[in-house]
Amino acid sequence: MSTVADCAFQLKADLFPLTVFCVHDPRLERIKAQLTDTIQKAPKYFEDAPFIIDVSRVAGEDIDFAGLAAVLKEANTKPFGIRGVSDDQKEAAAAAGLALFKQTPSAQTESAQASPKAQNIAKAPTRIITKPVRAGTKIYAKNADLIIIAPVNVGAECIADGSIHVYGPLRGRALAGASGDKNARIFCQSLDAELIAIAGHYQVSEHLQVPEHNGHVLQVFLQDNKLNITSI
Amino acid sequence: MSEVIVVTSGKGGVGKTTTSASFATGLAQKGYKTVVIDFDVGLRNLDLVMGCERRVVYDLVNVIQGDATINQALIKDKNEQNKGNLFILAASQTRDKDVLTKEGVEKVINELKETFDYVICDSPAGIEKGAHMAMYFADSALIVTNPEVSSVRDSDRILGLLGSKTERAEKGLSPISEHLIITRYSEKRVNSGEMLSVADIKDLLGVPLLGIVPECQSVLSASNAGAPVIHDQNSPAGKAYARIIARFLGEEVPEESEKQKGFLRRLFKNNKEKETV
Numbered sequence: 001m002s003t004v005a006d007c008a009f010q011l012k013a014d015l016f017p018l019t020v021f022c023v024h025d026p027r028l029e030r031i032k033a034q035l036t037d038t039i040q041k042a043p044k045y046f047e048d049a050p051f052i053i054d055v056s057r058v059a060g061e062d063i064d065f066a067g068l069a070a071v072l073k074e075a076n077t078k079p080f081g082i083r084g085v086s087d088d089q090k091e092a093a094a095a096a097g098l099a100l101f102k103q104t105p106s107a108q109t110e111s112a113q114a115s116p117k118a119q120n121i122a123k124a125p126t127r128i129i130t131k132p133v134r135a136g137t138k139i140y141a142k143n144a145d146l147i148i149i150a151p152v153n154v155g156a157e158c159i160a161d162g163s164i165h166v167y168g169p170l171r172g173r174a175l176a177g178a179s180g181d182k183n184a185r186i187f188c189q190s191l192d193a194e195l196i197a198i199a200g201h202y203q204v205s206e207h208l209q210v211p212e213h214n215g216h217v218l219q220v221f222l223q224d225n226k227l228n229i230t231s232i
Numbered sequence: 233m234s235e236v237i238v239v240t241s242g243k244g245g246v247g248k249t250t251t252s253a254s255f256a257t258g259l260a261q262k263g264y265k266t267v268v269i270d271f272d273v274g275l276r277n278l279d280l281v282m283g284c285e286r287r288v289v290y291d292l293v294n295v296i297q298g299d300a301t302i303n304q305a306l307i308k309d310k311n312e313q314n315k316g317n318l319f320i321l322a323a324s325q326t327r328d329k330d331v332l333t334k335e336g337v338e339k340v341i342n343e344l345k346e347t348f349d350y351v352i353c354d355s356p357a358g359i360e361k362g363a364h365m366a367m368y369f370a371d372s373a374l375i376v377t378n379p380e381v382s383s384v385r386d387s388d389r390i391l392g393l394l395g396s397k398t399e400r401a402e403k404g405l406s407p408i409s410e411h412l413i414i415t416r417y418s419e420k421r422v423n424s425g426e427m428l429s430v431a432d433i434k435d436l437l438g439v440p441l442l443g444i445v446p447e448c449q450s451v452l453s454a455s456n457a458g459a460p461v462i463h464d465q466n467s468p469a470g471k472a473y474a475r476i477i478a479r480f481l482g483e484e485v486p487e488e489s490e491k492q493k494g495f496l497r498r499l500f501k502n503n504k505e506k507e508t509v
Contacts, residue, residue: 134392
């Protein structure tokens with residue numbers, strides 16, 4: 001093995017959960033007043049807390065970056081970065097000792113993590129599987145639909161926050177709307193599943209009532225919290 | 233280039249060791265230097281089936297732990313038909329599978345690849361350490377399946393593992409070459425609906441079929457005698473393994489249907505042969 005001890009440092013990628021200080025009103029007196037009030041309620045939380053300031057909501061207004069940083073430092077917090085600055089504000093912000101962060105469209109995903117409202121989640125691209133899903137395999141399409149163009153064998157599990165389409169025999173388990181989306185559906189050409197479920201409402205193979213469908217596609221959907229299986 | 237072949241199934245008792253023994257023997261008879269390794273640490277059987285149980289001095293675990301060299305552990309098969317090409321590396325009977333390490337197994341297999349054309353790994357049943365180590369370094373796999381539901385489901389699980397938890401899968405190399413061998417096949421029971429048909433199994437597993445070995449009493453006799461059943465070219469099972477070897481090495485060999493050869497036999501015999509359970 002190559003010796004790690006040879007080098008003086010190593011660069012690694014890592015993720016950190018951080019608090020974002022979203023500015024709604026750039027007037028320092030108002031910020032100072034609200035800060036004092038907020039900190040009183042939870043002093044330990046703010047002590048030495050690293051902050052990233054977000055000024056996207058007050059874009060276009062005049063912001064005293066140095067003053068803002070000072071106010072935050074006075075309150076014993078540690079502002080070290082800023083995002084949402086426009087190009088002409090960048091210099092001033094950097095001069096105040098704040099690192100510039102890119103504005104990411106993550107507001108939606110943040111709120112989704114905080115409160116799982118299925119409608120507000122930013123949808124990820126559809127996952128497509130073309131190899132047979134073998135026994136013991138679990139596939140989870142997070143915030144996405146799942147399309148499987150292969151058999152789903154007995155003992156395999158396909159889970160999606162969105163809908164599931166199976167273009168091959170469905171013999172394993174299919175769980176759509178895994179995070180609570182009741183509008184998710186399951187589409188398949190042959191339904192011999194061990195278990196199907198939409199948003200937690202499930203049915204096992206013993207109780208499955210599969211209608212005659214002559215090879216047409218079947219769809220499974222939730223109506224009044226009951227699973228319906230119909231031929232398309 | 234040396235090839236590592238794992239003989240696996242998931243389900244126990246389907247015919248992995250029987251197949252490993254005959255497959256390795258068949259390759260040796262065709263002139264290839266072959267070694268067959270028993271990965272069933274603690275429950276070794278390969279040495280019995282190969283007829284060398286009284287010559288085991290050192291085993292796979294001894295080699296991994298450095299108590300012996302590979303050459304000290306390798307047992308040469310005495311059968312003249314194998315032309316001195318066949319060697320066996322037995323498993324330990326007193327230890328268990330926890331002593332197998334990835335590095336240890338890798339070292340043994342790499343050393344064997346230097347002198348042998350084929351390294352056959354006889355996997356134990358299950359999906360734990362022994363089976364995982366047996367399949368990890370494989371280039372090809374023989375998936376042994378009985379024509380019944382639980383065996384097919386377990387084989388499917390094993391196929392999933394072959395495609396995800398092996399060196400080739402983890403390093404993104406070309407995938408393991410998979411071959412299906414259906415064993416203990418009885419055409420009569422398939423026709424009566426008790427057993428799954430070849431078409432059903434192929435449909436469920438989706439792996440190319442290498443051969444079908446019929447249920448055959450000679451397998452037990454061979455195991456008792458310590459001579460792999462491929463030596464018995466009068467038995468259906470022995471002939472089936474010979475066909476499998478031929479196909480593996482690239483020949484086109486049609487499968488023998490029981491109906492064709494059974495017709496004349498039934499015409500002249502008094503039904504003395506009973507179908508085994």
